[in-house]
Amino acid sequence: MSRPLTPVALTVLRMLSDGPMHPYEMQQRIRQYAYDRSVKITHGSLYHSVERLAQGCLIEPVETARSGRRPERTVYAITDQGREVAQQRMAELLAEPAEEFPLLGTALAFIDLLPEDEVARQLRRREMRLEASLAADQAVYEALRKRGLERYKLIDHELVMARKKAELDLVRDLAADLESGRLTFIDDKEDS
Template sequence: MSRPLTPLALTVLRMLCDGPMHPYEMQQRIRDHAYDQAVKITHGSLYHSVERLAEGGLIEPLETSREGRRPERTVYAVTSAGRDAAQFRLAELLVRPAEEFPLFGTALAFINLLPEGEVARLLRNRGIALEAALAAHQTAHDSLRKQGIERYKLIDQEWLIARVRSELDYVRGLVADLESGRLTFDDTEPRAICHPRPRPRRTDDEMGA
């Protein structure tokens, strides 16, 4: 495959590196290991990703079976090319910071379109949502650890928890600065006023030319 592996494609390859399985089993593992907290996954996108990987020769079908009236299920295995591609993409993602544009950053860039009091109120509500998210992520992480899941399989959750906690701390500080007046949207420095340059006056000789 010429294009870089998508996060979902990398997820599929990683799961198949543990052994052959069919897409339904992949869905179960995604839920069990909370991969959907690190990668955006839907039912349709998972099957589409499996098809593309098979077309690219990174995975291959082993067998197809049917149980009763259920749809056919095809078991896939990773190929040597797929394993190499997964390792290469993982190394690339670890070493090279990606330029991302989170929506919260967009909102902060244009924050002065709203009154300071309104921004403080909205950010307080965001803080409440972040507190709830942080508690939920921590509970899910602790539950998986109690089930015996090794720490290295939950590092992405650790990073997510640290990121949410960091944002919560920043939002709380921003609210405190707005409410105390340490942060205002008033310009503290005079703006440079651009005047149009005067057009040069034409001399009598130029006018008569």
């Protein structure tokens, strides 16, 4: 594969590093371990990634079976090349910061398109939603820990929660600054 592994492809390789399985089983485990909270995975994207990885010889079919009236299912295993490519991609992802462009950044860049009081009102709405989302994330995290998942399998959840906490702090501060008048959309230009 000449292109870097997508997050979905890396997820497939991660699943298969535990042992051979078919895509439906991968999908179930992804939900079970809440990997879908860190990687956007759809049914179609999962199957497309499996096809691409097989074409690239990073995974290989090891058996095709049918159980009762269910459709045939192909079980895949990771190849040595697949394991190597996954490890290389992981090293890159951990070592190299990537430019990400969250939509909140776009909104903050153009914040003065709305009146200050409306911005404060919308930021307070976001604050409430972030608080609820963070509480839900914490509940999922604690439930997974109680089920016996080791912390190293949940570090992605810790990152999500840390980012939300940082965003929540920023949103609260901006809303408070707008409400108090410490932040205005008036330029401090002096007439010469």
